[in-house]
Amino acid sequence: LLSPHFPSSYGINESCTIVVGPEIGMITAESFHTEEGRDVIFVNGVRYHGTQGPFLVVPRGTITWSSDEAVVAAGWKLCRISSAPGANNSCRWAADGKCDEP
Numbered sequence: 001l002l003s004p005h006f007p008s009s010y011g012i013n014e015s016c017t018i019v020v021g022p023e024i025g026m027i028t029a030e031s032f033h034t035e036e037g038r039d040v041i042f043v044n045g046v047r048y049h050g051t052q053g054p055f056l057v058v059p060r061g062t063i064t065w066s067s068d069e070a071v072v073a074a075g076w077k078l079c080r081i082s083s084a085p086g087a088n089n090s091c092r093w094a095a096d097g098k099c100d101e102p
Contacts, residue, residue: 001027003034003041003065003075010039010075015066020059024080029053031077039067041076054078 001018003010027043032053034040040049042064043057053076063078 001063001078003077006075006077007031008075009072010034010067012067012069012072016064018063018065020061020063024059026056026058026081027078028055028057028081029076030079031074033074034076035068035071035073038071039073041065056081 004014004016005011029048032048033051034049036050038049040047041053042048043054043059044061046054046057048054
């Protein structure tokens with residue numbers, strides 16, 4: 001799952017909602033940089049911003065993203081973690097979706 005325009009910076013006043021099903025499994029942030037306190041992603045109701053993204057979280061329901069009208073940053077890349085024994089947990093296991101602009 002990628003923020004808009006990743007790996008380039010996301011834009012101002014962007015928002016989206018990603019509906020996740022149980023098949024997504026555990027995710028973790030491979031790359032995460034947003035404007036501290038302003039541009040946020042919510043996973044399971046937990047607010048992530050700055051350089052601290054989700055780590056080994058199983059999302060339920062929706063993931064929401066929004067940026068404000070000022071500063072932008074590099075954005076985020078959330079990767080699926082395989083639970084299969086011996087699996088390579090690099091980001092090539094990531095979901096192929098992008099956070100679509102409204």
